[in-house]
Amino acid sequence: MDRKSYDNSLLRQAMSMERYAKIVYDAVLPQVEKLPMKEVWDAQKIFISGCGDSWLAGIAAKAAFESVTKIETNPMRAIEFSRILSNKNLGYSPNTPLVILISFSGSGSRVVECARRCNKYGANTIAITNNPDSLLGKECRYCICTGLPKGDEYQPGLITYNASMITLFLIALRIGRVRNKISYLECEDMQKELLEHISRCQKEYEGFAERAFAIAQRWKDLKAEDFIGDYSDYATAYFGSAKVIECFGGYTTYDDSEDWCHINYFLSDPERIGRVVVANEDTPSYKRLKETIAAVKILQSPCVIISDAKKEEFPDTMEVFSFPKAKYFWMQPLVQHIPFDMIAGYIAEIKGIPNFRKDDERYAAMGDQRSGEIVVL
Numbered sequence: 001m002d003r004k005s006y007d008n009s010l011l012r013q014a015m016s017m018e019r020y021a022k023i024v025y026d027a028v029l030p031q032v033e034k035l036p037m038k039e040v041w042d043a044q045k046i047f048i049s050g051c052g053d054s055w056l057a058g059i060a061a062k063a064a065f066e067s068v069t070k071i072e073t074n075p076m077r078a079i080e081f082s083r084i085l086s087n088k089n090l091g092y093s094p095n096t097p098l099v100i101l102i103s104f105s106g107s108g109s110r111v112v113e114c115a116r117r118c119n120k121y122g123a124n125t126i127a128i129t130n131n132p133d134s135l136l137g138k139e140c141r142y143c144i145c146t147g148l149p150k151g152d153e154y155q156p157g158l159i160t161y162n163a164s165m166i167t168l169f170l171i172a173l174r175i176g177r178v179r180n181k182i183s184y185l186e187c188e189d190m191q192k193e194l195l196e197h198i199s200r201c202q203k204e205y206e207g208f209a210e211r212a213f214a215i216a217q218r219w220k221d222l223k224a225e226d227f228i229g230d231y232s233d234y235a236t237a238y239f240g241s242a243k244v245i246e247c248f249g250g251y252t253t254y255d256d257s258e259d260w261c262h263i264n265y266f267l268s269d270p271e272r273i274g275r276v277v278v279a280n281e282d283t284p285s286y287k288r289l290k291e292t293i294a295a296v297k298i299l300q301s302p303c304v305i306i307s308d309a310k311k312e313e314f315p316d317t318m319e320v321f322s323f324p325k326a327k328y329f330w331m332q333p334l335v336q337h338i339p340f341d342m343i344a345g346y347i348a349e350i351k352g353i354p355n356f357r358k359d360d361e362r363y364a365a366m367g368d369q370r371s372g373e374i375v376v377l
Helices: 009-015 018-030 037-043 053-068 078-083 109-121 136-140 157-177 183-204 205-219 233-248 257-262 286-299 329-334 338-351
Strands: 045-050 073-077 097-102 124-129 144-145 224-228 251-253 271-278 303-307 319-322
Touching: 009 097, 009 157, 009 205, 018 157, 018 183, 037 097, 037 157, 045 053, 045 257, 053 073, 053 097, 053 109, 053 124, 053 157, 053 233, 053 303, 053 329, 073 078, 073 338, 078 109, 097 109, 097 157, 109 124, 109 136, 124 136, 136 144, 136 251, 144 329, 157 183, 157 329, 205 319, 224 233, 224 257, 233 251, 233 271, 233 329, 233 338, 251 257, 257 286, 271 286, 303 338
Parallel strands: 045 073, 045 097, 097 124, 124 144, 224 251, 224 271, 271 303, 303 319
Antiparallel strands: none
16 A cells, blocks of 8 residues: 555645644744733633633643643633633632633634633633634634634644644743743743744654554554543543544544543453553653553553653554654643544545545534534523
C-alpha cells in the first residue's frame, strides 16, 4: 500500500500545523496585549468553557494558567457551566471571576448560554472565536479572533483545537506578566518558545506519518481504541478518542491512569483493543502511568505511547512516538495529539469512511436540532 495515495482533511491539517500556528499567533498576540489591566487584576478565579474540542483546549491549558498566573483555573463543560454551576461563582464581586468561552464558529447554543449567564450575574467574559460578529463574540465583553483564513478546511477540528490552545496560552502569559508572576523576559521567552516548540516537532511529522500509516493498517480491524492520559495530557488522550469517532465512527474509550487500572483494565478481548497512553516525564503521575503501561503489556494489547521521554523508558513491544521536550512542560499538549490524528485519518481512508459519517444519512437527520434551545438560568 502506498501511503501517499491515502489523504484526507485531518492528515493535511496535521502536516500544515506549523503554518497555521504562525497565522494564529500573529493574529492573537496583538489582541491579547490589549486586554485591560483592570479585568486582569480583578480575576480571582478563572473558568474556561466550551463544547467538545473547545472544552478540551481548556483542560490542556489548565497547567499553563496555574503555572504562569497562580490563579485557580477550572475548565468546565459548557452544559455544566450554563445549567448546573451555582450562581455564587459568577457574581460575588463585580468582574471577579474571569470566564473564557471558546467556540470556533461562535454560534454554539451552550457557549452562548454561558456568556448570557455571565452577563446576568456580573462575571467578566472573553470570547475565543474565529467569528467576532457571531452571537458569542457579541455577548462577551472582550472577543479575541483566532484569525484563521476563511474557506480553508478545519474539520475534523485539529487546526481549530490548536488555535484555541495557542490563544489560551497567550492569554495566560498576558495575565501572568501583568500580575508580575513572570518577568518581561520570561514572558517574551515563553511566547517565542510556543512557535519554536511547534517548529521543532513539525520536523518529526514525516517520519510519524510513515509509522502512523503502518499502525493504521494493523489497527483498522481492532474492536476498539482505549486512551489514557492524566492532567493536561488527559486532553490529548480525549482528543485522540474523539478523532476515532469523528473520522470513522469507531468504538473508543478514554480515562486517566488511576481509573483505567480500576475499570478499563477489565475490558474483554484486550488483544483486540488498541491502547494509547500519553506519558510525559513531568506529569506528576508519571510513575503511575508507567505502572499502567506495565498492565497493558501483561494484557498483550497493541499499544502506542506518546511521550517526551526516551523510547527506552518503555517496553520494546510498544510503538513509542517520542517528542522533543518542551522548554516549559505545559506546552506539550500543543502537538502530542498529532500521531493519533494521523492514525485515525489513515484508518478512515483505508476503510473508505468520510468524516462525521457522511456515508450514512441517519447521522445528518437531526441537523441543527443538535444545538438545542438557548436557555439562561
